[in-house]
Amino acid sequence: MISSEKKFPLSAKDYKLNEEIGDGVGATVYRALCIPLNEVVAFKDGIRREVQTMSLINHPNLLQAHCSFTAGHHLWVVMPYMAGGSCLHIIKSSYQDGFEEPIIATLLRESLKALVYLHAHGHIHRDAKAGNILLDSNGAVKLADFGVSACMFDTGDRQRSRNTFVGTPCWDFFFLPTLVVPCSAAICEYTS
Numbered sequence: 193m194i195s196s197e198k199k200f201p202l203s204a205k206d207y208k209l210n211e212e213i214g215d216g217v218g219a220t221v222y223r224a225l226c227i228p229l230n231e232v233v234a235f236k237d238g239i240r241r242e243v244q245t246m247s248l249i250n251h252p253n254l255l256q257a258h259c260s261f262t263a264g265h266h267l268w269v270v271m272p273y274m275a276g277g278s279c280l281h282i283i284k285s286s287y288q289d290g291f292e293e294p295i296i297a298t299l300l301r302e303s304l305k306a307l308v309y310l311h312a313h314g315h316i317h318r319d320a321k322a323g324n325i326l327l328d329s330n331g332a333v334k335l336a337d338f339g340v341s342a343c344m345f346d347t348g349d350r351q352r353s354r355n356t357f358v359g360t361p362c363w364d365f366f367f368l369p370t371l372v373v374p375c376s377a378a379i380c381e382y383t384s
């Protein structure tokens with residue numbers, strides 16, 4: 193699971209946890225400092241499936257993990273810190289009337305490239321939404337949060353789990369059909 197040439201340490205003592213930067217349904221995300229590399233990172237108490245998916249993907253529009261390790265009962269995922277925050281956060285703080293169309297088009301294009309890549313590799317994200325589209329300090333767009341993602345090649349219980357409903361209802365039933373589906377036939381999140 194390497195998103196850069198740098199070797200991120202695999203021990204909690206090498207990280208200094210700072211403030212909470214996100215509180216999702218499944219996990220809390222923190223800003224942290226990787227002390228030996230003097231680099232700001234994001235720290236998430238992940239789940240095994242998420243870590244597995246993050247270890248397999250490699251695309252500029254997908255948030256890869258630097259590394260992961262266990263400490264006590266926690267499975268920590270160390271990720272690049274996306275200083276721009278999520279699109280949801282930006283909309284709430286600065287664009288209450290919504291983004292202008294050119295911005296939406298750009299965000300969708302970048303997010304769809306990520307989904308096309310995932311689908312081509314047999315993965316389905318299952319929770320594409322503004323809170324999971326993150327921006328870094330250079331404005332790069334990355335799709336994050338593979339906590340409920342699934343793999344088309346899974347068998348047994350994991351295969352059956354693809355048929356369960358996950359994700360975020362308003363996004364799955366409203367946003368995606370009205371905005372994203374006309375933009376790309378690549379959205380096959382619902383066919384699983």
Ligand SMILES: Nc1ncnc2c1ncn2[C@@H]1O[C@H](COP(=O)(O)OP(=O)(O)OP(=O)(O)O)[C@@H](O)[C@H]1O
Pocket residue numbers: 213214215216217218219220221234236255271272273274275277278281319323324326336337339
């Ligand atoms: N690498 C990161 N850099 C900066 N902020 C992040 C990063 N990862 C996550 N966040 C912030 O934390 C929030 C929650 O993260 P994430 O979606 O991974 O958690 P979750 O518990 O799976 O969320 P949910 O289940 O609600 O979708 C994001 O919306 C974002 O604001």
